[in-house]
Amino acid sequence: MTIKENDFRRIDLNLLIAFAVLFREQSVSLAAEKLHLGQPAVSGSLARLREMFDDPLFIRSGHRMQPTARAMELHGELMPLLEQLQSALFQRPEFNPAQASTTITLGMTDWVEMWLMPQILPALNKMAPGIRLSVVAADPFSDPERLEAGELDMAVSVAAGGPRWLEREALTTMGFTTLWHPQQLALETPLTLEQYVEHPHLLVSYREAASSQIDTLLGKQSLQRRICYTTPHFAGMPGLLATLPALATVPAGLADVWRHGGGLCSSPPPLTIAPFELSLLWHQRHSSDPALMWLRAFIQSRLAAGAASR
Known part of the structure; x- marks a missing residue:
């Protein structure tokens, strides 16, 4: 479905919230109390709603304001949408690795794959059988560029430095x-x-x-x-x-x-060679990706457990 932006120019989300509370309370004063607004502000919102929908929406009957047929129709259509919007904005579901189904592309050199994958893949397949890892051959010189281009979701790399958007989590220091x-x-x-x-x-x-x-x-x-x-x-x-x-x-x-x-x-080499840091790299835009952030913590925990057992 293509959104027609101009259709929303007259829409204020706060008006829809005011409509939902007015429908529930059937009173301007009670709605103002629930919205923590003054009665004039809620009355103004009702006036704008009536103009926007070209309908009275609420008719005073005794001490209550009864919804019109148009208001009943709008309420039935809008409430599921507002609940869905609230859930999307404020109630992000908790990530469940056991039920997740996704493919994550990891960039790494062949030595990192030989060293790292046996430590994490068996446990990953048990805890998150629906998460598929796709390993792509990479090198530290091109990792940031490929992360920015979206060719990699993450990279396990010895690359140092990098652009400002590059997020880095140290996994281990190695000689x-x-x-x-x-x-x-x-x-x-x-x-x-x-x-x-x-x-x-x-x-x-x-x-x-x-x-x-x-x-x-x-x-x-x-x-x-x-x-x-x-x-x-x-x-x-x-x-x-x-x-x-x-x-x-x-x-x-x-x-x-x-x-x-x-x-x-x-x-040991008969030379003093500085150790290097092996890190997990990702683009800052993926910092809110629940699957990637779970995998990041999972890799860290597996390596920490392996180090503790040695």
């Missing part, structure tokens, strides 16, 4: 771990700096860069490592480490997953 396969490299832990630069490295780079902050830190010590392979994906790392005498320095959370499931050895 780095260096991995290798014991059948390819016989190394003791912890790794020494000499061992670290002696062996080739695998590097994940989202923008095809041939170095990272690790190389900058090494350069400050007049050292250099040899990067033998660069990729935008983390997923292939375990298989590559199983076939190459190489090292890979990855987020510590992902290293925990691979170490337990892939037979890899690990060590």
Whole structure:
């Protein structure tokens, strides 16, 4: 249905409220008391209502004002609409995850998906079986842009800063771990700096860069490592480490997953690398979306529970 804006130019919502109270009380003085207005103001509202609907609406009969047939008709049509409007404006229904049915698009890198989804998806499917997560490959350089464009509902990202509309909720702070396969490299832990630069490295780079902050830190010590392979994906790392005498320095959370499931050895990097913050990002326009805000709290609670159990 197309709304004709000009039809509403003469309508004052307060007049409709006054009409509803007049109909109920059948008295200008009683209606004024209920509306916390003076009697002249309510009488003025009644005069405007009569002009707007071209009908007397209420006829005085003894101490009461009896509604006309037109008033009876209007009351029957308007009251359900006013109740629906009141509910929409002031009585927002509580979100029930068990009954919700929606799809939420999450942007994240492959390593975040491998680390995060096993922690939240089983519980999510039990608590909110109608909420479907659609994960979209993303990177921290494009997350804000894609959130603004509406391509993502939320992003789990290491992106720092951002525009004013970008909302951010820190999920965890994480460091780095260096991995290798014991059948390819016989190394003791912890790794020494000499061992670290002696062996080739695998590097994940989202923008095809041939170095990272690790190389900058090494350069400050007049050292250099040899990067033998660069990729935008983390997923292939375990298989590559199983076939190459190489090292890979990855987020510590992902290293925990691979170490337990892939037979890899690990060590803290022999460098002081600043930890990074992993955050949940969303556009400010979604801050009133009940499903997204519930999912935000759900992810936080699952991660907190996981951290407490470790």
